Amino acid sequence: MSRMPKMTISVPHEGGAGLTGSWRTFRPVVDRETCNHCGICAMFCPDAVIDPDTLEIDLVYCKGCGICSNECPKKCIKMVREEH
Amino acid sequence: MTEIPKEEMLLKCPSTCAGCGSLLALRYILKAAGKDTVLVIPACCNSVIQGVYPYMLHTVPVYNIAFAAAAACASGMSEALRAKGEKTNVIVYAGDGGTADIGIQALSGALERGEDFLYICYDNEAYGNTGMQRSGATPLGAITTTTPNGKTVNKKDLDRIVEAHNLPYQATACSSYPADIYNKVKKALSIPGPKFIHILAPCPPGWRIPSEKTVEIGKMAVKSGIWVLWEKEYDKFTVSAPSRAAMKRPVPVGEYLKAQGRFRKVDEKTAAVIQANVDKNLKKIALEAAQSEETE
Numbered sequence: 001m002s003r004m005p006k007m008t009i010s011v012p013h014e015g016g017a018g019l020t021g022s023w024r025t026f027r028p029v030v031d032r033e034t035c036n037h038c039g040i041c042a043m044f045c046p047d048a049v050i051d052p053d054t055l056e057i058d059l060v061y062c063k064g065c066g067i068c069s070n071e072c073p074k075k076c077i078k079m080v081r082e083e084h
Numbered sequence: 085m086t087e088i089p090k091e092e093m094l095l096k097c098p099s100t101c102a103g104c105g106s107l108l109a110l111r112y113i114l115k116a117a118g119k120d121t122v123l124v125i126p127a128c129c130n131s132v133i134q135g136v137y138p139y140m141l142h143t144v145p146v147y148n149i150a151f152a153a154a155a156a157c158a159s160g161m162s163e164a165l166r167a168k169g170e171k172t173n174v175i176v177y178a179g180d181g182g183t184a185d186i187g188i189q190a191l192s193g194a195l196e197r198g199e200d201f202l203y204i205c206y207d208n209e210a211y212g213n214t215g216m217q218r219s220g221a222t223p224l225g226a227i228t229t230t231t232p233n234g235k236t237v238n239k240k241d242l243d244r245i246v247e248a249h250n251l252p253y254q255a256t257a258c259s260s261y262p263a264d265i266y267n268k269v270k271k272a273l274s275i276p277g278p279k280f281i282h283i284l285a286p287c288p289p290g291w292r293i294p295s296e297k298t299v300e301i302g303k304m305a306v307k308s309g310i311w312v313l314w315e316k317e318y319d320k321f322t323v324s325a326p327s328r329a330a331m332k333r334p335v336p337v338g339e340y341l342k343a344q345g346r347f348r349k350v351d352e353k354t355a356a357v358i359q360a361n362v363d364k365n366l367k368k369i370a371l372e373a374a375q376s377e378e379t380e
Contacts, residue, residue: 008137016139017099043262044299046108047097052090061096065103065288066296079296 015061020047024064026079028057034076041068041077088266089115095141098133103295105259105285105302106130106206110177112262113204116269119144121173122161126154126187128179129213130206151186154178155194158201166200173273174201180221181211184242195249195278202272202279205242206259208287216290223310224358225341225350228290234349238361243282247316252277255315258284260302261326268315275317284311292345301343309334309366310358314373321376323369331370337362 010016035055042050044067049058057068069077093114100107106129114121123146125131131148135141149157154176162174178187183205191203210228211217218228220240227234246254253275255268265283272279286302288295305311306326313324323331337359341347350358 010135010138010140012095012141012143013135013139014095014141015097016095016135016141017097017133018136020097020099023102044108046100046104046111046298048092048094048111049096058096063097063102065298066294067103067299070296071299 019060020063021058021060024059024062024082026064026066027059027082028062028064028066028068029078029080030055030057031076031078034074036074038073040071040073044068044071088112088263091115093117093119093143095143098135098141100129100133101287101289101295103288103298104129105287105298106179106208106283107133108262108298109206109257109259109265109283109285112265113175113177113269114142114144116266117144117173117175117273120171121175122147122165124149124154124158124161124174124176126176126178126182127151127213128177128182129208130177130179132213151182152190154182154187155190155199155201155203158203159194159197159199162199162201176201176203178203178205179212180205180207180209180242181219183207184220184240188245191246192249195246195251195280198277200276200278202269202281204269204281204283206283206285207242208285208290209239210287210290212287212290216287224361225354226346227292227349228346234347234354246280246282249278251280251316253279253315253317254281255324256282256284256311256313257324258302258306258311258313259286260299260306261313264313264324264326271315271317290346292348293343297343301340304335304340304343306330307335308337308340309362310337310340312366312369314369319376320380321372323373331366334362334366 042052049062121144218230223239225234257265286298307330313327
């Protein structure tokens with residue numbers, strides 16, 4: 001039996017604002033052959049959904065803003081329309 | 085160059101709009117501040133993106149407070165922590181409305197008393213959270229929901245108001261230059277006393293720009309000289325590297341204005357006034373930097 005705390009205190013929890021990937025209209029698709037692992041996409045991702053080591057994009061949370069695609073110096077990230 | 089830690093202090097994923105400039109800035113602020121930090125957030129976009137009760141996404145304690153009280157709250161917090169002998173960083177993360185308009189009285193008071201905290205204003209140049217109403221920081225010519233034909237007066241020069249309090253450390257930054265933000269926050273937190281950083285954070289829905297252009301528009305603001313990155317440590321005034329390069333040959337402001345939907349009603353006359361203001365400000369900053377170099 002869990003009881004509500006007396007004060008309104010929130011605790012850190014992943015996904016606490018919902019699965020924001022469902023907002024996406026365009027999905028980033030990376031061409032791994034042209035990518036040279038510079039990491040600029042991970043640096044500029046506001047939501048930090050790009051892993052800085054593997055550069056894998058977490059599509060559960062990616063909102064599809066397209067900053068990675070716009071800033072990629074190799075232009076190897078394409079934004080593809082989601083088919084819901 | 086300093087290594088930026090890879091660990092994220094924000095869990096996935098705050099409910100900001102896609103391509104939010106202020107979230108990008110906050111990521112690097114928290115990386116620089118580290119775990120021993122308390123955030124004070126007045127009413128602004130950042131008070132509604134923290135997640136839904138009973139969950140939150142910030143891994144550091146956050147205190148949400150009324151619009152006018154952020155600096156006062158941080159003063160008390162820092163006093164209490166210092167009395168206990170703790171070195172916890174107290175950081176206020178407030179919007180431009182909460183700083184330039186509603187929160188300015190508490191901010192001025194706290195700066196005058198010399199409280200030990202860092203006040204960061206992220207400037208999206210309007211009240212973004214409530215639907216882009218005009219604020220004191222809205223620039224000349226910008227369309228907001230309360231200035232449908234474009235604002236007719238200039239942006240409030242918040243930095244000069246704060247500068248009049250003679251702080252130990254003050255800087256401006258832009259969310260498109262994360263390494264610059266990281267270094268400035270690190271430096272600010274190493275100095276005791278009140279500190280102030282003013283960050284330009286492009287807002288895609290409010291500025292009427294596509295979400296992928298956030299970083300590009302921020303860089304354009306710096307390159308055109310409408311936003312200048314500088315820092316002032318005691319009396320030493322330095323222009324930061326990206327702006328130093330931009331000041332040698334600034335891009336015409338017209339390009340920055342054309343790229344944004346909020347400036348679509350700016351006519352040639354207003355554009356000329358904006359350009360003249362930018363030129364005047366750049367001259368003033370170049371002079372101040374030169375004078376600061378001379379006195380050393």
